[in-house]
Amino acid sequence: MGPLAPNEIITENTNLFLAFIVGIGFGFILEQAGFSSSRKLAGVFYGYDMVVLKVFFTGAITAMLGLLFFSLFGWIDLDLVYVNETYLYSAIVGGVIMGLGFILGGFCPGTSFCGAAIGKIDAMLFVVGLFIGVLIFQEGYPLWEGLFKAEYMGTPRVSESLGLSYGLFALMLIVVAVGMFWVAEWAEKKFPREEY
């Protein structure tokens, strides 16, 4: 029963090898979807190209449903699957800084590696910027350590926070996503797009 590495069904080395294989799939599909292009990615913020929203939410829903079904079939123990910790303030402030970085740079970290892999020079400089930004955080750590660790809430799931069952929240998320896809299709018709 999964997850395989935490259940010690596969060795640590096999796990790292699988990380490489999963990464190939991740990079390949990001590039195929057009995420190596900053103009395509930034489109989501102006409505002329909504590929980010479509791929991102389809991906999140697919994985969420997959995990639910795997758990239902007894293939995976969801208690052993990592749930991201919630530190309220740093999540918000960090997210706002990332959003500003997104609109300035036109990439996020994963997509910039993809762009760099096919020769986009702007993506390569974004990657250089990433290293600088991470280094600044690490070197100046005492300055923002307080904010970084403030308002720790544990590892709650949204469904628990809202008092809903896992499955009901999943269904609601799908309905919301379908609504957003509809808006996305409308936006792409409304805002002109050039070929790039």
Add this chain to the structure above:
Amino acid sequence: MAEETLQLRKTRYLNPYIAGVILGLVLLAANYFSGRGLGASGAIKSTIVATVKTIAPSHANSAPFYKEELEKHPGNPLNSWLVFQMLGVLVGGFLSGVISRRLTFKVEHSPKISSKRRLIFATLGGILFGFGSQLGRGCTSGSALSGMAVLSLGGFISMMAIFGSGFMFAYFFRKNWI
């Protein structure tokens, strides 16, 4: 002839919904194998920690961040899941570029701005994104996408903060894109 050039120039990408389903399956596989989702910025963190540990060991032993990090994850920082996964991303992105004939060195930018301006903004954006990803404990992949798949509250907050902030600032930087 003109039609042929147009055909050649047009970059064909995969249908976004199909791409999304495949991305979701990749994320599911990551969770099934390792019990964790995908990520990108974590690999950069590990790489820098490893570099500092190698070239400035005394700094790594005394500076608070590295001390905390090396206590949490003993052993070689480069032996991490995300480092191997990101090496895979470079290979996967490259293979996709080969197959779809998109391998070219170029600076992609709107015709309304210069290459130089694009490169300056790309670097600045990278610095901010890098910093924000550390403060927010993960970027679009690790916190927002992977977090949402397991319904993590933090993941949803990250997602809303990243995209909300992008929309909020979009107006001020519209010249760069539209």
